[in-house]
Amino acid sequence: MEKSHSESLAAAEKELENGPLKERLAKKLSEHRVQVAVIGAAVLVFGTFMVLSPAVFLRPRIYVAFLSTAPFFGIMALGLTLILVSKQIDLSFPSTMALGAFVSASIFAATDNLLLGMLGGMSVGAVVGVLNGILVTKVGIPSIIATLGMMFALRGAVHVLSDGMSISLTALSGAPLRNVFVGMSPIGIPAQSLWFIGIAVLLWFLLFRHKFGDHVLFTGDNESAAQMMGVNTDLTKTLVFVILGVLAAFAGVLDSLRMLRWFPTLGEGYLLMTFGAVFVGGTSMFGGAGTIFGTFIGTFLVGSLEAGVIAAGLAGFWTRLFVGVLILVAVTIHALLSRR
């Protein structure tokens, strides 16, 4: 019986595939139009940079620089993509980043054990996710308000706990374990970008090829439908907050490892960059749909603007203007594309 189902689908697909080439191409393009649009944006932005400052943008150095800085907010942007797919929002992750890295640095300072510190920091990130999840699903506070409160509360806690002082991690300079996370990999690109790629692949499988991702998609698309089919949507939302919490703590650990110092202001500049990366990539706030690939490319687009603006000979404060314009243009294009 099963065999015949498989043959029958194969036959039906064959029929579709035998259609005119032009139609098939158009169908593939329209299926992946968000991805095509974001690639188009990337070509446009980098093309412009190459024209404006070929000396910088036709050499690999600048790209290695992007690969070393963009992953810190890119890792969080991947987690934020899942949040938006589930039709939630999270504003607390920059503070979670600071708190997770603080706990990690403190444990390391006390025990000299980096892995133990990381484990502790990421556990705290998970706890923050659980708290966000409880506030949203059990108390019933809209996620934008719950996580706004969490953002302020955690930032305050970080300053109180650290007494506003930074923590030196110079003891780790040259430590092999540090190189695993933020060193230069043997293939000549920074290790943090390999982690970023690895997490992107993992989250793609989780969202589009795992049962859990199915639940995330339906929770964002039609929450009551998901419940009627037996999905625990409260648990699903909570787990999505936990994923972002853990990733934010991990990103915080990486960032402080790279700087060899933890600062109480860690993560403060990342809120808009992270949202920018997700929106430029083509994930909307409407829920039920999103693209990990788009966020991946969006991260490099947003991350490249600052370096690009400076290399093109403009003052640094132009960056925000460009990031803003890029977000508006990208979101407009995505909105026009999805209207069809």
Added chain:
Amino acid sequence: MSLVEMKGIHKYFQAVHALRDVDFHVGDNEIVGLIGDNGAGKSTLIKILSGLFPPDGGEMYIRGRKIGPKRYSVKRAHSLGIETVFQEQALGDLQPIWRNIFLGRQPTNALGLLDVRKAREEAHYVMTELMRFTGAGMSVDAPVRHLSGGERQGIAIGRAMYFDADLIILDEPTRALSVKEVGKVLDFISRIKEVGKSCVYISHTIIDVFNVSDRFVIMDRGEVVAERAREDASEASLIDLIRNTRT
């Protein structure tokens, strides 16, 4: 022993007393027509039966075994062979047909990774064999929002059929369907009867329900106000019953 038995069920939505001391049962191989005006409480009753939310009072038995409301859920109902096509259809508009059909019980490997191939093949089987969809070039990858009202209902019913339940609950399944599509649904209900399974068929119009049901349960304002076996009822008498309760 009834397949399903509900006794003294109460349900409140804040101030609204949506179900008042409702008794309801479904026998083996029985088609029950549950009728009543809009707002009578029909959907609320079957949502409790299907595990979507617990009652605020009363008892429930499935095949004679008492069901603890705390441990009951949609998943549990599915595993006990109770399948529901909700009035709201319960579809994710942006998701492809194959994901909609398997939502909540996806074929996976031990790691929870989806067996996409199997899901798509079985979804194709549901569309072509079970529901006999004929839409040219309709693909299991098409998002549900591209479907017509009848096709959407077809997906919701096909999904319930596929999982081969002992009791299928259909809440207003013919609403927004064409005459031909209504015929398909009625055929499906007759088939349920033929293969020895049971069905609760909810409607606020009597005409469709009348021909396929073995027994009628009439609800009004949260209460069961009358029950009639098929032999003792005529369409006119049922219409009268509903009208009279409304005065």
